[in-house]
Structure formats: structure tokens, C-alpha cells
Amino acid sequence: MSKFARKKGKGSQSINTASLPDIVFMLLFFFMVATTMRETEVQVRVRVPEATEVKKLEKKSLVSYIYIGRPVAHVARMYGTEPLIQLNDKLVSEEGIPYESIQDFVLFEREKLPESDKNRMTMSLRIDENISMGKVDDVKQALRRAKALIINYSARKEYRDQGRQR
Amino acid sequence: MARETPEVNGGSLADIAFLLLIFFLVTTTMDIDTGITRLLPPEPEEEQETQVQVNKRNVLVVLLNRSDRLMVGGEEMDRLELKDEVIEFFTNPLNKEDLPVMEDTEVQFPPGSSTLLPPDGVWRGKVSKGVISLQNDRSTTYGKYLQVQNELVAAVNTLRNDFCKLYFDKDYDDLNTNNPVEEEIQEGIRQIYKMNISESEPKNIGGRN
Numbered sequence: 001m002s003k004f005a006r007k008k009g010k011g012s013q014s015i016n017t018a019s020l021p022d023i024v025f026m027l028l029f030f031f032m033v034a035t036t037m038r039e040t041e042v043q044v045r046v047r048v049p050e051a052t053e054v055k056k057l058e059k060k061s062l063v064s065y066i067y068i069g070r071p072v073a074h075v076a077r078m079y080g081t082e083p084l085i086q087l088n089d090k091l092v093s094e095e096g097i098p099y100e101s102i103q104d105f106v107l108f109e110r111e112k113l114p115e116s117d118k119n120r121m122t123m124s125l126r127i128d129e130n131i132s133m134g135k136v137d138d139v140k141q142a143l144r145r146a147k148a149l150i151i152n153y154s155a156r157k158e159y160r161d162q163g164r165q166r
Numbered sequence: 167m168a169r170e171t172p173e174v175n176g177g178s179l180a181d182i183a184f185l186l187l188i189f190f191l192v193t194t195t196m197d198i199d200t201g202i203t204r205l206l207p208p209e210p211e212e213e214q215e216t217q218v219q220v221n222k223r224n225v226l227v228v229l230l231n232r233s234d235r236l237m238v239g240g241e242e243m244d245r246l247e248l249k250d251e252v253i254e255f256f257t258n259p260l261n262k263e264d265l266p267v268m269e270d271t272e273v274q275f276p277p278g279s280s281t282l283l284p285p286d287g288v289w290r291g292k293v294s295k296g297v298i299s300l301q302n303d304r305s306t307t308y309g310k311y312l313q314v315q316n317e318l319v320a321a322v323n324t325l326r327n328d329f330c331k332l333y334f335d336k337d338y339d340d341l342n343t344n345n346p347v348e349e350e351i352q353e354g355i356r357q358i359y360k361m362n363i364s365e366s367e368p369k370n371i372g373g374r375n
Contacts, residue, residue: 017180054202
């Protein structure tokens with residue numbers, strides 16, 4: 001009856017979704033660039049301590065990881081609950097001090113690097129905060145023996161209220 | 167004669183992209199690795215058995231015992247006081263007899279990089295000969311050890327940063343290592359405030375384990 005009524009009833013207006021794939025692809029590419037693939041399955045539980053003076057680890061290709069912590073549930077069924085050492089993706093199951101394993105591991109990792117970077121190899125120690133230093137000292141001694149001297153104690157950034165007080 | 171090309175149905179493209187997106191969201195990690203980088207001392211050579219004699223006043227012994235109690239230079243101390251103690255140890259502002267010897271040193275900075283330096287860019291001043299010896303027991307917890315390590319690094323970083331602010335009006339961390347001038351500045355500051363923290367050979371402190 002009026003000119004307003006005519007607009008209605010012609011089927012619902014649909015939103016143009018032609019650009020939706022573009023948007024999603026953009027998101028996809030962002031995530032592909034901004035993230036790294038999870039390469040290793042960590043088989044020990046590691047909660048790294050907090051520290052204020054942490055720096056970012058540059059050059060991921062130079063870094064090898066050593067994890068120390070109590071094994072996660074399904075590993076604990078096989079190896080018990082005592083703290084274990086994991087080198088990159090390999091769990092060290094032997095008893096006592098795994099000097100040999102660490103030495104082999106360092107040699108193996110160093111072999112993978114180009115000649116110019118061999119002396120810049122960094123060992124990232126991802127160690128649970130409740131582990132006792134005995135185990136850590138053993139690993140450090142093994143690393144010294146294997147001449148892998150650059151180490152990085154992995155830690156989370158801690159923000160302190162007082163700031164940089166002097 | 168132009169025939170109409172059949173159009174591909176693009177309706178499912180969004181679904182496919184979403185699927186990929188979710189796959190990457192699940193399989194990737196966002197966390198950046200952060201931590202404190204340190205240098206281990208090289209393995210001593212066989213014939214190098216004799217200990218290097220260090221003047222007693224140049225050494226600050228920081229000891230963490232098996233029950234995670236902190237002892238600095240023979241006195242028990244709270245962790246939060248450690249930083250100031252270390253800064254005093256490294257600067258020896260009052261020229262005390264029991265704090266480290268300060269040695270006259272010349273350090274070359276890029277000429278003209280700072281108005282506080284002479285034109286040739288050589289800094290002349292005193293550099294501490296102090297060394298911090300960090301010792302721990304086998305039953306010390308790693309978390310506490312790293313906290314102490316952190317305080318020691320924080321002290322040296324503060325000294326470096328203050329120097330850098332004073333002379334070059336910039337944060338030490340903001341110096342760009344890809345820039346040769348700023349890299350030389352960083353190298354110079356590192357010579358003035360050395361990260362002299364020695365992690366001793368493991369030994370048992372405070373009785374048997």
C-alpha cells in the first residue's frame with residue numbers, strides 16, 4: 001500500500017562472501033610465517049624458571065636442546081619417575097651420568113652445522129626448576145668435555161614491580 | 167564466438183582454507199625461546215693443574231647450599247640484596263681495602279661517538295679485577311640457582327647500561343650489533359664491565375648428600 005512495503009519480501013539480503021577465502025588465506029599465511037613447526041615431542045615435564053635478564057635466542061639453526069625433567073605419565077610407566085635427560089628428541093634412559101651420550105650428541109649436532117658456524121653452536125638447557133643441581137652439573141661437565149661452551153639457561157621473562165632499581 | 171566458460175564453484179574454498187588454518191594453528195608453537203646465555207669455562211688441560219692464584223680481595227664467593235640458602239662473602243643474604251652487593255663489588259666506589267683492585271685501563275671507542283670522551287675516543291679509567299665465584303651444592307634446586315645467576319647477570323647489565331646511557335645516551339640493549347660503530351661501543355663497554363662470573367667445578371657443600 002505504501003512505497004516502503006515494497007522493499008521487503010524479496011528474499012533475505014545475502015552478504016557477499018567472495019572475499020572470505022582471501023581473508024582466511026591471509027590469516028593462514030600469517031600463522032605459517034609467524035610460527036615454527038613443533039619438531040620434537042618433549043617427553044619430560046619441564047617448567048623453566050623465571051628470570052628478568054632473559055634475551056631472545058637468535059638463529060634457531062645453531063641451537064640444540066637439552067631437556068631435564070621428570071618424565072610425563074606415559075614415559076614414566078617405562079622409566080620410572082626419576083628425572084631424565086632428553087637430547088633434542090631422544091630420551092637418555094641409561095643410569096648414572098650420560099657423558100657418552102652427550103658427547104655423541106654434541107658431535108652429531110656440530111656435524112650438521114656449516115663450517116663457519118661450528119664454534120657458535122648453542123646448547124639450550126631447558127631444565128625444570130625443581131631439578132637438583134647435581135644432574136645439571138653433570139650435564140655441564142659433559143658439555144665442557146665436548147667443547148660445547150655456549151649454553152643458554154632457558155627461562156621465562158619475569159616482570160618485576162620495582163623495575164630496574166639501583 | 168565466445169562461449170561462456172563454466173564457472174568453478176568457489177564456495178568451498180573458504181572451508182578448505184579454514185581447515186589448513188586450523189591445522190597450522192594446532193601443529194605450530196608461537197613461543198620464542200628466551201633465556202640467559204652464559205659461557206662455560208673450557209676444560210682444563212692436563213698439565214694446567216696448578217690453580218691460578220687470585221688475590222683474595224678480588225674474589226666474591228656466592229654460595230648456594232643444599233637447602234637453597236644464599237651466602238655471599240661469608241654472610242647470609244637475601245637474594246634481592248645480591249644485585250646491589252655485586253654492583254658495589256665491581257665498582258668499589260669508596261676504594262675499600264677488601265673490595266677488588268681497580269686497574270687503570272684504556273679502552274678504545276670509535277672517535278667522536280661521545281661528547282664525554284676525548285677526540286681520539288680513548289676512555290681512561292679504572293676497571294675492576296673482581297671475579298665472582300658461584301658455587302652450589304648437588305642438592306641445590308635449579309630454579310634457585312638460576313635466580314642467583316640472574317641477579318649476577320642483572321648487576322653487570324645494570325652497570326653496562328648505566329655507562330652506555332651516560333656516554334652514548336642509549337640503552338645498552340638497543341645498540342645495534344649490525345652497525346660497526348655501535349658494535350665497537352658494545353665491545354668497549356664489555357671490556358670495562360666484564361662478565362666475570364665463574365661457575366666452579368661441582369663439589370659438595372654442607373655435608374653429605
